[in-house]
Amino acid sequence: MEINSIIRLQNRDGGWPYRTGGGSWTEPTALALLAQLATTANAPSVEAGLNWLRAGQRQDGGWPPSPTVAQSTWVTAVAMLLPHEVMGRAHYERGLDWLMGQTGQESTFVYKLRNELLGNTTGVAEARNGACMACFMALRPQAMAQVRRGEEIVTCDNCNRILYYAPSDPAPANSGSIQPKVAHT
Numbered sequence: 001m002e003i004n005s006i007i008r009l010q011n012r013d014g015g016w017p018y019r020t021g022g023g024s025w026t027e028p029t030a031l032a033l034l035a036q037l038a039t040t041a042n043a044p045s046v047e048a049g050l051n052w053l054r055a056g057q058r059q060d061g062g063w064p065p066s067p068t069v070a071q072s073t074w075v076t077a078v079a080m081l082l083p084h085e086v087m088g089r090a091h092y093e094r095g096l097d098w099l100m101g102q103t104g105q106e107s108t109f110v111y112k113l114r115n116e117l118l119g120n121t122t123g124v125a126e127a128r129n130g131a132c133m134a135c136f137m138a139l140r141p142q143a144m145a146q147v148r149r150g151e152e153i154v155t156c157d158n159c160n161r162i163l164y165y166a167p168s169d170p171a172p173a174n175s176g177s178i179q180p181k182v183a184h185t
């Protein structure tokens with residue numbers, strides 16, 4: 001595809017659409033800019049495209065698929081393919097911060113553990129409110145902190161189950177009806 005035919009598809013707002021005549025979206029805009037940077041960049045077209053992208057960056061540093069979507073998504077990674085000296089250092093760093101803050105479900109400790117133990121979930125227990133939810137023995141504060149971090153495998157001192165932490169549970173501390181026993185250690 002001739003680079004000029006890409007430039008001709010640019011919208012008046014500076015972005016590019018997925019289809020001729022459509023609204024501007026982050027992904028085709030970033031890809032059109034990359035194509036120009038890789039060949040013969042048309043300065044006014046590139047500047048308009050960059051301005052459209054910069055204006056679309058959200059407060060949290062990420063990019064939405066289009067201005068009509070109020071959420072930062074994976075397209076942030078596509079926008080971040082543009083060199084930082086082209087995007088502008090501040091925009092680039094904010095985007096990087098957003099990307100570094102993302103973790104997929106597949107990378108969580110709990111997910112990996114459940115895969116490991118598929119078909120045999122008796123060896124795991126949730127750690128909640130400072131106690132093992134299988135035997136209800138209180139956990140050492142240090143063990144609870146390790147489980148929360150999820151960087152290593154921590155087992156219950158009492159029942160030896162592998163502990164996991166479910167951060168999606170918004171229950172405040174001491175709200176449960178279960179009174180943990182005190183460990184004699």
Ligand SMILES: [Zn+2]
Binds near residue numbers: 134158160161
């Ligand atoms: Zn236990």
